[in-house]
Amino acid sequence: MSLLVAVLRSDGAVLFANAALENVLGLSRRTIEGVDFAQFFTDPALLQTALEGARSHDFAALRFEGGLKRLHHEAVPVHVSVAEAELPGEVLVELWPLEQQARQDREERLREQAQAHKELIRNLAHEIKNPLGGIRGAAQLLEMELASPDLAEYTQVIIHEADRLQSLVDRLLAPHRHPHEVGDVNIHEVCERVRSLVLAEHPQGLRIEQDYDISIPEFRGDRAQLIQALLNVVQNAAQALAQRMAQGDACITLRTRVARQITLGRERHRLALELHVIDNGPGVPEALRERIFYPLVSGRDGGSGLGLTLAQTFVQRHHGMIECDSTPGRTDFRILIPLP
Missing domain, CATH: 3.30.450.20 (PAS domain)
Structure with a gap:
């Protein structure tokens, strides 16, 4: 209302x-x-x-x-x-x-929490980044002084883990390093780019359906960031569909609509882009539903827990929001971005 x-x-x-x-x-x-x-x-x-x-x-x-x-x-x-x-x-x-x-109070609270988490993670990443180079360098020097080549196995573990942490830190800092490059964006070009990338990665057992409202106008935004945000969400859906892919009936739907009279961040907008990513996977575990956009929270083994956090960051840079509604058999990520 x-x-x-x-x-x-x-x-x-x-x-x-x-x-x-x-x-x-x-x-x-x-x-x-x-x-x-x-x-x-x-x-x-x-x-x-x-x-x-x-x-x-x-x-x-x-x-x-x-x-x-x-x-x-x-x-x-x-x-x-x-x-x-x-x-x-x-x-x-x-x-x-x-x-x-x-709903508005919840959106505001989630926005504030996301901002606090981003600041915490960025500060923590900077604190981790500085000692990592020293640890890696010390391990390399130690390796050169070892009397027994067999001991190099241990220094290689140190170097490998330092490199892994460096990669994680770089990904945590990535959203803050890239400037916001604004231009005209056609959301369906963004959707098609993401669709082709994900289908190339999962050529068997996955169907990505298009349900587009072609009347949606272009808007000013950062095309690269929107591609990355949507790609992260769709890849997250694809990873959740592994079992259905094996059965050959995995499906993701990309749906675009125009929403009217939407409030985002306490500001009322006459029109907004409403972009849905809907999958027929098992759903988000109930224990994770309230924390799914938190950094370093992942619902799968080996996940970094950064994909949805970065997607949320890029959407918020466009004064929008992203939310998730999930039940077993249907998960719907909904992205809202104001339109002119």
Whole structure:
């Protein structure tokens, strides 16, 4: 649901109601105007008390939670904000359906967590990177001084592990090293590039279906980063489909749609790209669902736990978000990016 808005006289009579509020109440604006707005609440006293405070200028804005009655439907739980309007004697009432408010709060919390994790990982990577060169160099010098060639096996272990850690550190730092190169992006060219790459890697037993809305316009973005973000998500899906590939019925669907009136990062967007990566694999283990985008968290043996973290980073650089809905037999990664 969208933001519900009403402008009231100080006595509570409705002067204006937006279309979203009309839809929720199931009444036309003409029917609502002039009516005491408190009667649409399951507990009218909550709004009446807020209006008394507004009339006496006791607060700049007051918030409370209540229930909004609907014609022939159950009441909608809402978060209500009451504030003085710009014109004297008028009061602005904004209502957020609590399901939408909870979603926005969750998105904001996930965004903040992702940023905190990225900063932690970047700082940790820098701290690890500096001693690694010294460890590797010392192992090489030690190897040159060994009396017995048989002992070189141990120094080679040190060198190999130092190189492995160096590779991991480089991947952790990669998103911060590449500048954001913006140009016109056709999302379906991005999808087709990723589709060809993944099918080349998995030529047997995997089908990648295209379900595109070709009316989606080009938008400004970093094509290389979007390819990498989508590639990471699709590769993650393909890896989860190993058993179905062996059976020959593994399927990934790339679906594009236009979403309307989407809130991302507390900002409302008229249009947004909605890109789904849907697979018919076993699903994300329940224990990982809340942590799937955390760095170094992986659901498979040998996984680095960086693919989805990097995908999230690149999508967030486009002021978007990525989320996952997973049940056994169907996992849906949904990417949202604002459109002009």
